[in-house]
Amino acid sequence: MNALTGVGVSPGVGSGPGYVLSREVPVPDADARHDGDAEAERARAARALERVAADLEERGARAGGQAQEILKAQALMARDPGLAVGVAGLIDAGMNASRAVYEGFGGYREMIVGAGGYLGERAADLDDVRDRVVALLEGLPAPGLPAPGVRPYVLLARDLAPADTAALSREVVAAFVTEQGGPTSHTAILARAMGVPAVVACPGAASVAAGTEVLVDGFSGLVRLDPSPEEVETVARAAAARQAVLAAATGPGATADGHPVPLLANVGGPRDVEGALRHGAEGVGLYRTEFLFLNRTAPPSEEEQVAAYLGVLDAFPGGRVVVRTLDAGADKPLAFLPPPGKEPNPALGQRGLRLFQRYPEIMETQLRALARAAARSSAKLQVMAPMVATRQEAAWYVAACKEAGIASAGVMIEIPSAALRSGDLAAEADFFSIGTNDLAQYTLAADREVGGLGMLHDPWQPALLDLVLAAVNGAAERGRSCGVCGEAAGDPALACVLVGMGVTSLSMAPTALPAVRAALSLHTRERCVLAAQAALAASSPSDARAAARAHLPELAGLAL
CATH class of the missing domain: 1.10.274.10 (PtsI, HPr-binding domain)
Incomplete structure (x- = not known):
């Protein structure tokens, strides 16, 4: 075989000698005993x-x-x-x-x-x-990576641990390819943050012979082994042409006929702001605040929270910053709170808004800190609740935000019930933001990280597109905005489809912004609507993708 196929999770093209990471540490003998001390x-x-x-x-x-x-x-x-x-x-x-x-x-x-x-x-x-x-x-060497070579290498592995990838850079590694993982695995998240092409859920990646020349396309998920020099040159030329178009697409997000589509960044705190600004983010569409709370024996103080929020708000004077209040509990436990007891399925347990309802003092402190930060900044603060399932939950959360002095309070649509009854939720919330990662997981009963379920987690799944449309329509009926902040927003073709469906803003990893901005700038809103209609009429992810792209011809020239 001279080609492998996986799921492209970080855009770009990289090539170099393959290095297969072996993480094998001998299993200690089952009968191993100590000397008595x-x-x-x-x-x-x-x-x-x-x-x-x-x-x-x-x-x-x-x-x-x-x-x-x-x-x-x-x-x-x-x-x-x-x-x-x-x-x-x-x-x-x-x-x-x-x-x-x-x-x-x-x-x-x-x-x-x-x-x-x-x-x-x-x-x-x-x-x-x-x-x-x-x-x-x-007394053995710790599992890890080789020293940097003369040229960047392609790292191939069954899976990669965060410690393996955290210190790498584009100067050291040309691309990542793993057999396991999914679009939301830590490998994918870190690869996108580094701007390194990556393909996951790629069977056979760890069996490639060491030193084999490897060409990785993080857009399509194609991994070529021993490519010819002509093939590498052709792909490199296409990548250079694509980069030139991406660099030329600047300014606020908009379709070719001028329909505005704010392009926002997903961030985890002030450290991520520089990358968001570098890639032209118009604001923040998802500020994940759980990083302030995790791995602590006591919750962050109100003053500490104010400083962290200002670090992002002040980076976008006059711009929009959407903060997701604490999304923790169950699968992201907080060390300073007692465990909720045995939960057979933590993904369906006490998390997100449910945790706030159980510990309202945590929410009150966070909302006060957000209100204080907003009062000291010219940015337009909006806050939203994760894991909202019912109208009653939305009403409770919005009332708490208003009482704290926060002008705009919305909810995330990441549970099917919220999408199906979006009209009810829109009567309470000021705006929606669709989290496509969790919405796909809950809709299709597909664990986000299991490589074998990658097809079910494909954001082009017809059932997922149906729920996105339901949420958009529910918001429109009440005159509410409805953005998307899941990884689906960073797919250039799907971004056009989402705009055609009526999504009002898109938020994504900062490195995805140039490609989405370029894709929108090359197609009119009418083209986006036609692409959306074609995708919604399809009965499989591959058919939906192909049907949409038939109405987005400029993407082919960019290999987007």
């Missing part, structure tokens, strides 16, 4: 766990941005008190530290994989922490 062995295990946690935090501090938050979460895994107790108990029973750590992590792995959802997606992160601790205890 349990206290010393417990101390050895504790030191190894702490050293790995500190190393992950140090890597995160060097990388900054989203990588720092992800590696902080991994460090928290190594410092989990429940894990420490479990490991100590196994050592007291006679196991040596390496085997105790291996089995301790194994119990946690079974639990989170069974939970599914966001928590289940973190199994690879947990495995990485385990392997690093075991390697340290056994």
Whole structure:
């Protein structure tokens, strides 16, 4: 075979010698015992766990941005008190530290994989922490990456851990290709943030012979092995032409006939602002505030929150900044709150708005901080609630925001019930923002990270498009705006379709903004409407994509 096919999750083209990452750390012998000094062995295990946690935090501090938050979460895994107790108990029973750590992590792995959802997606992160601790205890090299080569290499792996990718740059790696993962895996998120082409859910990637020349197309998901020099040159020329068009598309987002479509950025905090501005974001369509709350033993103070919100608001004077209030709980547990008890499926548990209802003091502090930040900035603050299912929930949230002095309060549409009854919700909320990632997961019962379910999580799924249209229509009936802040907004063809459906703004990873801006600028609103009608009439994702693109001919010339 000279080609592999996966899911393109970070746009661009990269080529170079393939390096296959082996993450194998020998499994400690099941019968491994310590020498009888349990206290010393417990101390050895504790030191190894702490050293790995500190190393992950140090890597995160060097990388900054989203990588720092992800590696902080991994460090928290190594410092989990429940894990420490479990490991100590196994050592007291006679196991040596390496085997105790291996089995301790194994119990946690079974639990989170069974939970599914966001928590289940973190199994690879947990495995990485385990392997690093075991390697340290056994005196082995930590699993990791090769030193930079003369030319950037293509990194191929079964899966990649955040610690592997956090410190990389475009100068070191030309592209990522993994057998596992999905559009919302940490590999995909970090690749997009770095501007490195990436393909996931690509069977056979880890079996490519080391040193094989690899050409990766992060747009289409195609991975070519041993491409000819002519093929590499052809793809490079096409990429250069595409980049020239993207660079020429500047200014506010709009269709070819001048219909305005604000193009906004998804950010996790002030560190992400520079990238959003560099790529021409007109504002922020999704400020994920959970990064302020995770991995802490106490909630952030009101003053700390005000500073974090101002760091983003002040970057967009006069612009729009949409803040999603705390989306945590269940699959993103907060260490400073008691666990909600056993939840068979945390993705359907106490999270998002439900957590606010259970702990209103957390919401009150956050809303006060947001109101204070808005009063000190010229940016136009809007706030929205995650995980809203009913009109009553929307009314409760909006009333709380108004009482705190926040002028514009909306809701996210990420649960099918919210889309189906969007007219009711629009009677309460000032605006909608559709989170296509979770909406797809809940609509199609497809875990976001399972590579084998990638087709079900395709944003072109007809059922998902139907629900997006239902939400848009419900908002329009009440004169409300309805944006999209899921990864679907960053697909140039789908962005045109969404505009044709009536979506009023698009928010995405900053690196996706130039391609979407260019795609809209090349097609009239009428073309977008025709593309939307064709996609909605299709009965499969591939048919919907092909039908829409038939009405968007300029995309073919850009390979978008």
